[in-house]
Amino acid sequence: MPGRRRRRSLAWLGVLPFFAYTTLFLILPSAQVMIGAFKGEAGGYTFGNIVDIVQTPNIRHAYRQSIEISLVTALAGGLLGLLIAYAAIREGTPRWIRSAFTTFSGVAANFGGIPLAFAFIATLGTVGIVTQFLTNVFGIDIYANGFSLFTKTGVELAYLYFQIPLMFLVIAPAVDGLRTEWREASANLGSSSFQYWWHIGLPVLFPSLLGAVILLFGNAFAAYATAYGLTASGLNLVPILIGADLRGNVYANPHEGQALAFGMFAVLAGMMLLYVPLQRRASRWAR
Amino acid sequence: MEEYQEQEYEFLRRLEEEKVGRKTLLKRGLVAGAGLTVMSLSPAALASRKKALADPPTIGRLAKLSDIVAAAKKEGKLNTIALPPDWANYGEIMSTFQAKYGIKITNDNPNGSSSEENAAIVALKGDPRAPDVVDVNPTFAVDGATKSLYAKYYTTNFRKVPRAMKDGRGFWVGDYWGAVSIGVSKSTVSNVPKTFADLLKPEYKGKVALNGSPLTSGSGRAGVVAAAIANGGSLGNTAPGIDWFAKLKAAGNWVPVPATPQTVASGQTPIVIDWDYLNLAYTKEFPSVKWVTNIPVDGVYGAHYAQAVNADAPHPWAARLWQEFLYSDQGQLLFLKGFSHPALFTDMVARKVVPNALIKALPDASLYAKVRFQSVKQGNDTKTVIKEQWPAKMGS
Numbered sequence: 001m002p003g004r005r006r007r008r009s010l011a012w013l014g015v016l017p018f019f020a021y022t023t024l025f026l027i028l029p030s031a032q033v034m035i036g037a038f039k040g041e042a043g044g045y046t047f048g049n050i051v052d053i054v055q056t057p058n059i060r061h062a063y064r065q066s067i068e069i070s071l072v073t074a075l076a077g078g079l080l081g082l083l084i085a086y087a088a089i090r091e092g093t094p095r096w097i098r099s100a101f102t103t104f105s106g107v108a109a110n111f112g113g114i115p116l117a118f119a120f121i122a123t124l125g126t127v128g129i130v131t132q133f134l135t136n137v138f139g140i141d142i143y144a145n146g147f148s149l150f151t152k153t154g155v156e157l158a159y160l161y162f163q164i165p166l167m168f169l170v171i172a173p174a175v176d177g178l179r180t181e182w183r184e185a186s187a188n189l190g191s192s193s194f195q196y197w198w199h200i201g202l203p204v205l206f207p208s209l210l211g212a213v214i215l216l217f218g219n220a221f222a223a224y225a226t227a228y229g230l231t232a233s234g235l236n237l238v239p240i241l242i243g244a245d246l247r248g249n250v251y252a253n254p255h256e257g258q259a260l261a262f263g264m265f266a267v268l269a270g271m272m273l274l275y276v277p278l279q280r281r282a283s284r285w286a287r
Numbered sequence: 288m289e290e291y292q293e294q295e296y297e298f299l300r301r302l303e304e305e306k307v308g309r310k311t312l313l314k315r316g317l318v319a320g321a322g323l324t325v326m327s328l329s330p331a332a333l334a335s336r337k338k339a340l341a342d343p344p345t346i347g348r349l350a351k352l353s354d355i356v357a358a359a360k361k362e363g364k365l366n367t368i369a370l371p372p373d374w375a376n377y378g379e380i381m382s383t384f385q386a387k388y389g390i391k392i393t394n395d396n397p398n399g400s401s402s403e404e405n406a407a408i409v410a411l412k413g414d415p416r417a418p419d420v421v422d423v424n425p426t427f428a429v430d431g432a433t434k435s436l437y438a439k440y441y442t443t444n445f446r447k448v449p450r451a452m453k454d455g456r457g458f459w460v461g462d463y464w465g466a467v468s469i470g471v472s473k474s475t476v477s478n479v480p481k482t483f484a485d486l487l488k489p490e491y492k493g494k495v496a497l498n499g500s501p502l503t504s505g506s507g508r509a510g511v512v513a514a515a516i517a518n519g520g521s522l523g524n525t526a527p528g529i530d531w532f533a534k535l536k537a538a539g540n541w542v543p544v545p546a547t548p549q550t551v552a553s554g555q556t557p558i559v560i561d562w563d564y565l566n567l568a569y570t571k572e573f574p575s576v577k578w579v580t581n582i583p584v585d586g587v588y589g590a591h592y593a594q595a596v597n598a599d600a601p602h603p604w605a606a607r608l609w610q611e612f613l614y615s616d617q618g619q620l621l622f623l624k625g626f627s628h629p630a631l632f633t634d635m636v637a638r639k640v641v642p643n644a645l646i647k648a649l650p651d652a653s654l655y656a657k658v659r660f661q662s663v664k665q666g667n668d669t670k671t672v673i674k675e676q677w678p679a680k681m682g683s
Binding site: 057058061062118121122125126127128143148149150228229230231232233234235236240241243244246247248249250251252254 | 399400401402403405406424426427430475493494497499500501502503504505507508536541542543544545549550553554555670673674675677678679681682
């Protein structure tokens with residue numbers, strides 16, 4: 001049938017921009033990083049960059065730290081985002097609350113970098129509005145009590161500002177999928193709220209939760225400007241080391257930077273390897 | 288200082304000798320060239336002579352400025368890169384150049400770094416958007432010259448630039464320098480610290496910042512070298528500087544947040560170790576924070592930036608005109624107006640062309656007399672030490 005054939009070729013054309021785009025902006029740059037990671041400063045191929053990464057204590061420490069911050073903000077952001085999404089979507093919450101949350105999350109999830117760092121400095125820095133308010137009105141000097149925005153905790157706090165809204169956006173459709181009837185049915189059969197969540201709610205949500213947390217992990221893992229804006233080099237993170245390698249005024253070592261990025265690929269690939277079997281097991285309900 | 292001046296005289300003498308030699312050579316070359324041309328009036332020879340005339344010059348002194356201006360105007364454009372308008376008065380320098388010659392400047396990536404400047408020359412080779420000129424850290428200038436990224440160009444005033452600030456082969460030449468200073472907000476800090484030793488006092492808890500990480504920022508790196516000099520190190524031994532910062536951190540005085548105009552204005556960074564020209568500019572920009580700038584007598588250290596012309600500049604004549612403009616009295620005084628010391632500062636003071644008001648705006652000249660620059664090797668050693676030790680001792 002000629003008509004059918006034409007339609008098929010048009011469909012193929014439709015995805016062409018997508019593949020062209022991913023080739024130009026995802027596949028080619030990644031390939032360049034992967035190849036560059038194995039090139040030496042003087043040209044030629046080498047495993048030296050990778051060996052350096054594994055052997056340098058600073059760099060190992062930076063990976064540990066990056067993974068820790070990403071895990072903490074992905075789990076905390078995931079939990080809070082889920083609770084907020086459930087509260088905003090559940091039966092009985094006025095409709096406008098949900099749309100207000102969605103709009104706000106769309107903005108906040110994309111707020112990051114230097115502007116976010118400065119927004120936090122202006123609120124929770126040593127002379128920030130909130131810090132001053134707490135000191136002047138309640139007599140609580142948070143900095144005297146061990147808090148500092150310019151530490152790992154501070155950076156995690158700033159990351160949560162975009163992690164929670166992102167979780168909200170990603171998990172909302174899944175929470176939407178929890179039918180009221182299921183809850184009613186389980187209540188009719190005499191189950192408690194805990195039992196409902198343990199046996200029905202969470203198992204249904206689990207595949208989406210898992211995917212969302214992985215997304216949040218990657219989101220925090222790759223963040224650079226926010227951490228730099230808050231702590232410069234006071235916090236040892238992989239993206240900050242890459243930044244120093246690639247865009248420094250002090251030294252330039254692009255191949256080490258690429259090797260560090262390759263290491264980040266490896267960490268994310270490791271996450272995916274954990275994710276796939278877990279996802280398969282978890283999504284048996286969806287079959 | 289004496290030793291340094293002696294080297295300078297020695298260099299000028301040699302350059303003078305060289306000039307004579309070059310002139311004689313040039314004459315001989317012309318005669319020989321003419322003879323050759325007469326003997327073989329081939330179209331190829333003619334074309335090559337024409338091309339030689341059309342090529343932009345290597346030695347500014349031997350070219351006519353009016354020729355450079357005319358050719359640059361014909362190009363009509365100049366691509367610069369990584370020139371922040373609020374840094375060393377670059378905003379006014381660029382607007383003055385544009386108004387004077389009617390050449391439009393496109394300043395790409397204003398907050399870029401030296402590494403990005405050199406990378407842009409490589410990445411945009413043959414592209415009309417490639418930077419014509421760069422302003423880079425000396426270590427990157429050396430690196431760029433080694434990688435043949437720059438064209439040789441001796442500006443007309445090349446001879447007058449202090450020897451420690453230029454490349455003898457003409458690939459780059461220092462344009463301005465600054466010294467490490469301590470800027471303090473008097474509206475927050477009542478007892479102004481003036482030295483590195485002062486900064487360790489408990490009254491400055493949570494107040495002392497750098498311009499940026501010494502891993503990425505030239506100014507942050509300079510803070511480490513100055514701190515080293517103040518604490519038993521030297522230009523060639525900068526590890527004590529990192530140890531000093533570790534002490535500052537242990538005392539709780541260090542704020543890791545990189546100082547920006549915003550953090551200075553808001554009071555988040557009431558004490559900033561930074562270039563004198565940046566600290567001095569804050570005084571005028573933010574009167575409410577009452578910013579005062581001191582050169583720490585225990586750690587006097589300075590560094591310069593370097594101008595270079597892209598070897599494949601899309602606007603080679605405009606690039607050379609930019610160099611001539613920067614090293615003219617007008618360009619140099621504009622740098623001074625931005626509180627940096629222009630390369631020809633001493634020369635201009637001797638010729639009495641510097642307005643008193645500009646000199647008075649700077650800290651006392653005697654403080655600057657002790658300023659020393661690092662050699663290329665010392666600079667590279669510092670780089671290695673910072674890369675190895677800073678993340679370990681300062682990164683939590």
